[in-house]
Amino acid sequence: MRDIMGMMGKVKEMQGKMEKMQAEIAALEIEGKSGGGLVTVVLTGKGELRSVKIDPSLFKEDDVEILEDLVVAAHKDAKDKVEAQTQEKMASVTAGIPLPPGMKLPF
Numbered sequence: 001m002r003d004i005m006g007m008m009g010k011v012k013e014m015q016g017k018m019e020k021m022q023a024e025i026a027a028l029e030i031e032g033k034s035g036g037g038l039v040t041v042v043l044t045g046k047g048e049l050r051s052v053k054i055d056p057s058l059f060k061e062d063d064v065e066i067l068e069d070l071v072v073a074a075h076k077d078a079k080d081k082v083e084a085q086t087q088e089k090m091a092s093v094t095a096g097i098p099l100p101p102g103m104k105l106p107f
Contacts, residue, residue: 017093025086032078039070043078045086 028045038058042050052074058067 014093018090021089021093025089028082028085030078030081030085032074032076032081034073034077035066035070039067039074041071041074041078043075043082045082047079047082049075 025045029042029050030045031040031042033040035055035058038055040053044050052071054067054071058070
């Protein structure tokens with residue numbers, strides 16, 4: 001019975017940490033770049049696109065497709081960084097609590 005009470009205490013503690021961590025992740029702003037810094041995007045921790053900055057040298061009629069590809073690549077770079085930081089922060093919260101393989105938090 002003592003183990004169950006201890007486990008319940010750990011679950012409550014983890015729940016509080018998870019809520020705090022989710023708020024921290026939501027407040028993150030991560031910058032992604034492509035084309036050697038010619039295109040930069042900023043995403044929130046929730047993956048929302050905040051801003052796009054494009055170097056003026058790319059504004060040539062023939063380069064529209066390249067520019068579109070660079071925006072997509074910069075967005076992917078920022079999103080990958082958001083996911084990596086999210087996993088890193090969640091790993092610190094769930095340390096010591098065995099989770100099934102492949103289970104990701106938050107759900």
